[in-house]
Each structure stands twice: as C-alpha cells, then as structure tokens.
Amino acid sequence: MKYVKAIIFGCLAALAAAQMTKESILLAMEDSSKTMAKLDSKFTLIVQGGAVNVILGNREETGDMDFLATNYKPMDPSAYGEVLDKLKRGWLWAYTQAKKRQQPIPSNWVDTSISIFFNRKEALFKKFTSEAEAQATILSTAGMDKDGTGIKFIAAPWDWQFVSKMVQHEKDYDLDDATFYLQQWLKKVETSSISYDRIAQWFSAWSFTVPSDLAALCKEINRKGGAQLITGNF
Structure with missing residues (x-):
C-alpha cells in the first residue's frame, strides 16, 4: 500500500x-x-x-x-x-x-x-x-x-514587457527576459541602442514608478546583452 x-x-x-x-x-x-x-x-x-x-x-x-x-x-x-x-x-x-x-x-x-x-x-x-x-x-x-x-x-508590446520585468526582477531569469524584450524592441525599430532617459520615460508611459536602482539595472542589461543597448550617463 x-x-x-x-x-x-x-x-x-x-x-x-x-x-x-x-x-x-x-x-x-x-x-x-x-x-x-x-x-x-x-x-x-x-x-x-x-x-x-x-x-x-x-x-x-x-x-x-x-x-x-x-x-x-x-x-x-x-x-x-x-x-x-x-x-x-x-x-x-x-x-x-x-x-x-x-x-x-x-x-x-x-x-x-x-x-x-x-x-x-x-x-x-x-x-x-x-x-x-x-x-x-x-x-x-x-x-x-x-x-x-x-x-x-x-x-x-516589447517595451511593456521590458518595463514589467525590470519592475519585478525577483527571479534569476527576469533580467535575462528583460534583455531579450529590449533586443526585440530594438530590432523592431531597426536601431542598435536606446538612451537611458527614454528607458526611464517608458516606466511613466506604462504607469509604473521608475525603480530607484534603474541605473544599476540598465548596466546589468548591457552586460547580459553583451553590448551598449542602453546609452547615456548612468
């Protein structure tokens, strides 16, 4: 039994x-x-x-x-x-x-x-x-x-998915996902990078509060993406 x-x-x-x-x-x-x-x-x-x-x-x-x-x-x-x-x-x-x-x-x-x-x-x-x-x-x-x-x-929308993951980032793969969504957005608009200031604007556009650690998160996105996907002084 x-x-x-x-x-x-x-x-x-x-x-x-x-x-x-x-x-x-x-x-x-x-x-x-x-x-x-x-x-x-x-x-x-x-x-x-x-x-x-x-x-x-x-x-x-x-x-x-x-x-x-x-x-x-x-x-x-x-x-x-x-x-x-x-x-x-x-x-x-x-x-x-x-x-x-x-x-x-x-x-x-x-x-x-x-x-x-x-x-x-x-x-x-x-x-x-x-x-x-x-x-x-x-x-x-x-x-x-x-x-x-x-x-x-x-x-x-890729920018919505990116912002959602950046706000969440609780699981190990969340920032990997965010990197992928940003890469898809960049591919869609046919460019290789986006400014830090515009990334910050995405949060308010989707009714999210800009994370206090956004600069650190963006640096991690660039590291995971293996390129300067996000540019600017941050």
Whole structure:
C-alpha cells in the first residue's frame, strides 16, 4: 500500500512541477483555439512573459501563459468573467489532450492576473492593445477556422514587457527576459541602442514608478546583452 501511495504522490508531484516547452505550449494553444472555433467564438489574446520567450526560442520552458484578451473592458472588469469562463473550456481541453499525449502541462497553465493592472485604466488598456496589434508579433494562429473563429495569440508590446520585468526582477531569469524584450524592441525599430532617459520615460508611459536602482539595472542589461543597448550617463 505504501508503494502504491508513493507512486501516486510521485505522479502528482510530477504533474505539479510540469513545465511547458515550445512544443507543448503551441499544441495547447492549438487545442484551445480549435475548441473556441467549434463554439463559433473569436478571440485575440495578448500574451506576455515566459510563454513568449519559449515560443521565440529564448527560453527552454515556462510554467504558465500570462494573457489578456482584447475584449477586456477596463471600465467593467466584472464582465471579463464571462470571457474567461468561455475560454476555460479551451484550457481544460488542452490540458486533457496534453495528458493523453503524455506531455503533461500544469493544470493551471494560464494566468489572467494581468487584467488587474488595467482595472479602470481605459486609456492605458487602449495603448496596450493598439501597440500589441501594431507590433503584430504572432505567436500562434493554429486551430483557427477559415472564418476567423478560434484564438489568435500575439505578443504584448516589447517595451511593456521590458518595463514589467525590470519592475519585478525577483527571479534569476527576469533580467535575462528583460534583455531579450529590449533586443526585440530594438530590432523592431531597426536601431542598435536606446538612451537611458527614454528607458526611464517608458516606466511613466506604462504607469509604473521608475525603480530607484534603474541605473544599476540598465548596466546589468548591457552586460547580459553583451553590448551598449542602453546609452547615456548612468
């Protein structure tokens, strides 16, 4: 009996610790999108964080997918519950399919907490969605029907993702992620560097307080990037 319990607890621990690779997260996205297409529903989800890194080849794995749907209503956040309830059917189906493929993903593989930041911030939300759509970094459209139903996954604005990681920087890889996002932004605007003063402006533009240790963080970004990505006297 003890042996059986050990096996059960071992399996549960493995599932709890499951991480998503590029293959598993793209399959999960596709399964979720197919489910929404069958329900004749259409969504565009703006994804940020580890899932973006993994899909674009900057990181091997991630524990979840942070996203915000473009039809979120910042002035009526309670209405977002209906959107999440519909999407939940896709998330659960993807989780079930992953287990069948013996490529388990976390049972709570999506994170919707980003919506809290935009609560009652309509102008900021419009900035977020419009910049993400203009940036047009498509992560996946697999599983969508020809009529456009299903889910299109796009990356959040690079400057937003950079600022978010710089404010957070709690985990060892946060500044690595921030460096990657800055490199993507520089690539998008076709330049090799950005001024320290403009970096500081990004924080206020996204309603964040400029970190007191921003200068030290920028120096670390340059070190990790192996180049003077951020220029100026700091």
